[in-house]
Amino acid sequence: MKLRSVCIYCGANFNGNPELIILIEQLTEVLTSQGIFVVYGGGKVGLMGLVADNMLLRNGIVKGVIPQFLLDKEVGHTGVTELIITENMHQRKQKMADLSDSFLILPGGFGTLEELFEVLTWLQLGLHNKPIGILNFNGFYDPLIAQLDRMVEEGFLKPKNRDLLFVESDPSILINKMSEFSETPDEVWFKDRNLS
Numbered sequence: 073m074k075l076r077s078v079c080i081y082c083g084a085n086f087n088g089n090p091e092l093i094i095l096i097e098q099l100t101e102v103l104t105s106q107g108i109f110v111v112y113g114g115g116k117v118g119l120m121g122l123v124a125d126n127m128l129l130r131n132g133i134v135k136g137v138i139p140q141f142l143l144d145k146e147v148g149h150t151g152v153t154e155l156i157i158t159e160n161m162h163q164r165k166q167k168m169a170d171l172s173d174s175f176l177i178l179p180g181g182f183g184t185l186e187e188l189f190e191v192l193t194w195l196q197l198g199l200h201n202k203p204i205g206i207l208n209f210n211g212f213y214d215p216l217i218a219q220l221d222r223m224v225e226e227g228f229l230k231p232k233n234r235d236l237l238f239v240e241s242d243p244s245i246l247i248n249k250m251s252e253f254s255e256t257p258d259e260v261w262f263k264d265r266n267l268s
Contacts, residue, residue, distance in 0.1 A: 075203075075251050077135075078103065079111045079172035081187040083180035084118040084147070092179070093122065095209055099243040100126040106247065111171045113164070114138030114156070116149035119178060124149050137167045165190065174250050175204045179212045196233050203253035205238035205246045213239065 086092075100123065103110060110127050113120050114136025127134045134152040139160050142148065148155060158164045169175075169191060177188045194200050206213050217239055223229035238253075240246035 073173070073251065073253070075106070075108050075174050075247065077109050077111055077172045078174045078176050078247075078250075079168050079191075080120075080123055080176050080178060081180060081184045082112070082119040082123060082178035083184055084113070084115050084120055085181065086118045086122060092119075092209055095207070095243070096122050096126050096178075099123075099207065100130055100132060102243045102247050103127065104130040104132040108247070109133035109135065109153075111135045111137065111168050113168070114149055114152070115142070115147050116151075117147050119180065121149060123178070124152055128152070135171060137164050137171070139164050169194075169200070172202065174202050174253075176246070176250075177204070177206045177213075179209055185216075192237060195236055203238065203250035204236065205240065205250045207243060207246055208239050208241050210241075 096119075104127065109132060110123065112123060112134065115121055115138065116124070124134045124136065128151065134149075135154045135156065136149050136152045137156045137158060138148050139158050143157055156167060158167055165187065175188075175191050177184060188204070188206075191200070191202075192204055195202070195204060206217075208214070208217075220229065220234055220237070224231055224234050238246060238249050240249065
């Protein structure tokens, strides 16, 4: 499928790593060259702000979604193409998912991991059929990927569902793989328990 939009989950902090800045530049170049717009958490700070600013520098479309309480703390990016204000975090996440036809994860903290696993669980449950990719900067997510593989080894995660998550260090390769996504989750565990 042709990707039209990507929801980017990433940190509201940024460690200043110049190599990460280069990666963001490469990513936003890939996205804008393919006409893919970005949906993100609406912040002007941290990695979120860096992604938004780089998209805007390339005349890309950026839609920010931010709850009122964060906007009140003056962390909202008022220079984006569209800034959508929600009442709370749950509405924010739902709106971001609704506006996007794919999900891309960059380095981040608790919130980024929570967002990743929420959309990944939704995909496993068949609540959406949108590709999910991790842009694995300098092996940042290697320990997490190792944990997922351990879940497979221990029988808590089916290999087919583990394979729903793309992991690449090159933005172009990752976006291309996500564009070719057509997998569906393994629902055998659903049927075995009369949940479908």
